[in-house]
Amino acid sequence: MTQLSLPVEDPDSFHNVSEKVKDKKKKRKSESKPEGKAKKKDKAGVENGETQKKKGKEKDMTIAEESERKTEKKREKKKKDKKKTKEKNLSEIKQEDDQTSSIIVKVEPDEDEDFAPAKKQNKGKKRARQEEATELSKSKKVKLEEDANETETETKPKKKKKIKTEEGKQKPKKEESDRKPKKKTQEEKEAAAALKIKKKEEEEQMRWRWWEEEKYEDGIKWKFLEHKGPFFAPPYEPLQENVKLYYDGKPLSLSLQAEEVASFFAKMLDHEYTTKEIFRNNFFVDWRKEMTLEEKMVITDLDKCDFTEMFTYYKGKMEEKKNKSKEDKLKIKEENEKLLEEYGYCAMDHHREKIGNFKIEPPALFRGRGDHPKQGMLKKRILPEDIIINCSKDSKIPEPPPGHKWKEVRHDNTVTWLASWTENVQGSVKYIMLNANSKLKGEKDWEKYEIARKLKHHAEKIRKTYRENFKSKEMKVRQRAVALYFIDKLALRAGNEKEEGESADTVGCCSLRVEHIKLYPELDGEKHVVEFDFLGKDSIRYYNKVPVEKQVFKNLQLFMENKEEGDDLFDRLNTPLLNKHLQSLMEGLTAKVFRTYNASITLQQQLQELTDPEESIPAKILSYNRANRAVAILCNHQRAPPKTFDQSMANLKSKIDAKKEQILLAKKELKEAKKEAKEKDSEKLNKVVESKKRAVQRTEEQLMRMEVQATDREENKQIALSTSKLNYLDPRISVAWCKKWTVGLEKIYNKTYRDKFAWAIDMTETDFIF
DNA sequence: CGAGGGACTTAGCAGGGGCAAT
């Protein structure tokens, strides 16, 4: 217990958390920060050791030899898969005599030989799943287009019983431990639980198990696509008569257009944005464009505009909305659901797939991040005339809103989007695409992790190569090698070139400039230290001091010779060049794969290192979060400390103190009871002692849980775990870990994540290795 | 090549819903 409450140093990484504070956050709120965590070992170094073993057989292979070996592997793999398929089909036939072996087992080409094969003990489960899938695919074949849902429900009742028994056998423990003791009657509890399970099952059955199907040929994303088109932002609601903008102290009535734009500004009055010079200027320029001639004549100075009445009005409206009666809120909720039902889904290859963003972005003032030169500009209202619809030829083409036309309707099945438009601030294209739980996104995600896994086998060779290249005669090669070293070791982003003045001044690896690094031949007892300080994506500050290899250090000195502030550190390098090189080292390799690879491999290692089999479930979860945190630190995923952080931390602390008191009290009571029992030795008193004992135990457990929570939260103050969880960590690592330690998956992944990673949850067993 | 555009992933923030404590 005690070790849990100790501040545990971050087991890896050279990142000093305390120093990595978002610049803007610093300004906004320079509160006390947690003490910096001790920097320990070098992650890349650890990995090197780990993968060293594999090196032997790969060493000295030419690319040609290697690819030959690869194809051989593939062939082997295919053989294996064929066998698997056969087995699978066999087992199907055994169960369903009318089966026409409709299941096609997915053959994942990039799958590695170390992909976890199904364990024997799990056969029962596997088969159950297959049964389900078989039935599903059967119904899939039957149903076509419109009647999809009905067909589905028809096949359901039969299935349900079967699965229920299966499920019941499989997950009773988990389900029960999930439920928290409520003050409900036993029956109510059971009923609610049954409903929950039923719902879960239903969802499970509706799920398209695309990962068991064969992939389409290259480039084809779908064969049938039908949808309702996007949902447009509601029209502007004019201000109430008595609410005015004041100019130079005098009330003004604006034209509808100008008023709408003014309202965007007024609504943000309590936001820092409206105090920024650039934001105000950009807004004013664009606002004036919407004004009538007369308005333009009058309103010439933003400083003379008083929006407070409008601001108060909107604030009041918000308040009103919040305080609406239950029924009204329910009604709104229902309406939203109806909307989602109508616009939120599409039919893709005869499966109902959820759309990620079916609502068109409403007009607003552009909120660029960091020092964005375009912040405050008006993001215009999007009309159907701006929208390109993409769907299949034989689908029902979505209707534009009455009186409107689409810009274009096209039938391009090599792309995944359903609709697109060009946004006016940056001139970029925006899309309506599917939700993360869709086949299209899932398949890509899976592929991403498979490429990252493939890198595992090439990493050593690649590292060796770039180390050799540190000494290359060619400047280009040297720069490329050092950049790659940073990308690999520090998980930096590639760093594309950006047009100056179009967005905030942020950089990645290839676009680093001289002023972003400082070289220290010696610092704090370490040699060859590089200090990084630059703004990365989203203007999040990257600050890090890293000891590097001597050769790297020398090279950096060389690269910086005769350069001044503003000059590129890697002047002979850019991302296409780097990626082209990477492509030659391994098919599908690009700079970002290193981030995925290093994130996932770090999680796996950290989990291995931190998980103590003896510990309780909450302690294990803390270990998981710590492993996750190590990755988040590596990838520099930050967040603003929650506004109520200090407050809620203090609350938790006082609760812990209260718990401690309670334990003392309980212990005292126990002691007294014991004493009494010793003296009198009655049955009854012994029982009392027992119950007191249990009470102490219970309270201690509660305390422990709280303390774990407290450390977890403290360590998490300004680190965002979600980004890496969602985008960088192979979900199969987490699923396998949960299975191995019988930790409920829902403790790690919430509903959204479980949905997104359904493929991984379905296919992963405890022995998965990234 | 190198600019420019297109498609798709990755990112943090705001606000609301839902749940636990009172």
Place this chain on the structure above:
DNA sequence: ATTGCCCCTGCTAAGTCCCTCG
């Protein structure tokens, strides 16, 4: 039942990478 708080979800900006064209 009410309140307070936390997490989830939706939103959309900001990246990466690829393709095309001159």
